[in-house]
Amino acid sequence: QLQLVESGGGLVQPGGSLRLSCAASGFTLDYYAIGWFRQAPGKEREGVSCISYSGGSTNYADFVKGRFTISRDNARNTVYLQMNSLKPEDTAVYYCAALRYAKSWPPRLDEYVYWGQGTQVTVSS
Secondary structure, three states: OOEEEEEOOEEEOOOOOEEEEEEEEOOOHHHOEEEEEEEOOOOOOEEEEEEOOOOOOEEEOOOOOOOEEEEEEHHHOEEEEEEOOOOHHHOEEEEEEEEOOOOOOOOOHHHOOEEOOOEEEEEOO
């Protein structure tokens, strides 16, 4: 069974940090681009960051540039999202997703084939 599992979410104070992990099971991430998305209550799902299968290309939404860093460890079949200087507006459920062949860069949300169940990130004092 092909599956993505996110972990690392939680409650953090403004200015704090979290590292999210996206682990794959049932398939290898080596040939997949990975994206991180988030969805806050009452809002549409939005792209946060993505990384190419090799790690050579990355992309960040303007609202996280300079604060978040995406990386991958193909040996561990895992992609990470390091989130620093967190703000209350970063509160959302964070999802990772995978696609094999990107038609565009950054890929559109509807290009992703596999999705995780999400992990909650809450930034609050």
